[in-house]
Amino acid sequence: AQSVTQLGSHVSxxxxxxxxxxxxxxxxxxxxxxxxxxxxxQGLQLLLKYTSAATLVKGINGFEAEFKKSxxxxxxxxxxxxxxxxxxxxxxxxxxxxxxxQKLVFGTxxxxxxxx
Amino acid sequence: GAGVSQSPSNKVxxxxxxxxxxxxxxxxxxxxxxxxxxxxxxxEFLIYFQGNSAPDKSGLPSDRFSxxxxxxxxxxxxxxxxxxxxxxxxxxxxxxxxxxxxxxxFFGPGTRLTVL
Numbered sequence: 001a002q003s004v005t006q007l008g009s010h011v012s013x014x015x016x017x018x019x020x021x022x023x024x025x026x027x028x029x030x031x032x033x034x035x036x037x038x039x040x041x042q043g044l045q046l047l048l049k050y051t052s053a054a055t056l057v058k059g060i061n062g063f064e065a066e067f068k069k070s071x072x073x074x075x076x077x078x079x080x081x082x083x084x085x086x087x088x089x090x091x092x093x094x095x096x097x098x099x100x101x102q103k104l105v106f107g108t109x110x111x112x113x114x115x116x
Numbered sequence: 117g118a119g120v121s122q123s124p125s126n127k128v129x130x131x132x133x134x135x136x137x138x139x140x141x142x143x144x145x146x147x148x149x150x151x152x153x154x155x156x157x158x159x160e161f162l163i164y165f166q167g168n169s170a171p172d173k174s175g176l177p178s179d180r181f182s183x184x185x186x187x188x189x190x191x192x193x194x195x196x197x198x199x200x201x202x203x204x205x206x207x208x209x210x211x212x213x214x215x216x217x218x219x220x221x222f223f224g225p226g227t228r229l230t231v232l
Contacts, residue, residue, distance in 0.1 A: 034220075036223075041225070042225055043225045044207070044209075046220050046221075046222075049220065103149060104161065105161070106151075106158060106160075109158065
């Protein structure tokens, strides 16, 4: 069964510092990978996704992630944190085959705290 | 255009009562998913619909949970004889048809269910 592991339930950074949120996946074949963000009392919003094209994926709000098969990782980064980035971030995986509909399997989430 | 909407936004009920949660997907989206977000279990898949049929009900935690979708649009998640462990945020998502796991799922704001 597929799974994702997010290291660190909380990550604290200063405004302007590098953001690095870690995600490792477990799958027999390279899956599709997603990063979602959740602001308080809101649903999930897609930041970016990897679907077997370019390994470096750029998303919204200045975030990017790199798919590394050798490390089974899909870490999320942003060069300079902004106060508005404070939220919870979820890494998710889905199966890469077929044309049907695929559920997402989520990690446990990482809460990003940004201090002035 | 309008996103995924869910109602009610908050629901407080007494243990043993039945509740219905509603999801209105994005118009034209053929796939509809239900997830549950709770402190102890994180984000977990419940059920998905392809049109009006539910090929995958594997995530429903017990036979007290059921869901239906009519007209390929609105979906209702019903929880019978609610228990305190059912307290969670129930999230609905929709996505376009085809494309397999690469499709983005668009999430609603969720329904926060509290069972007293």
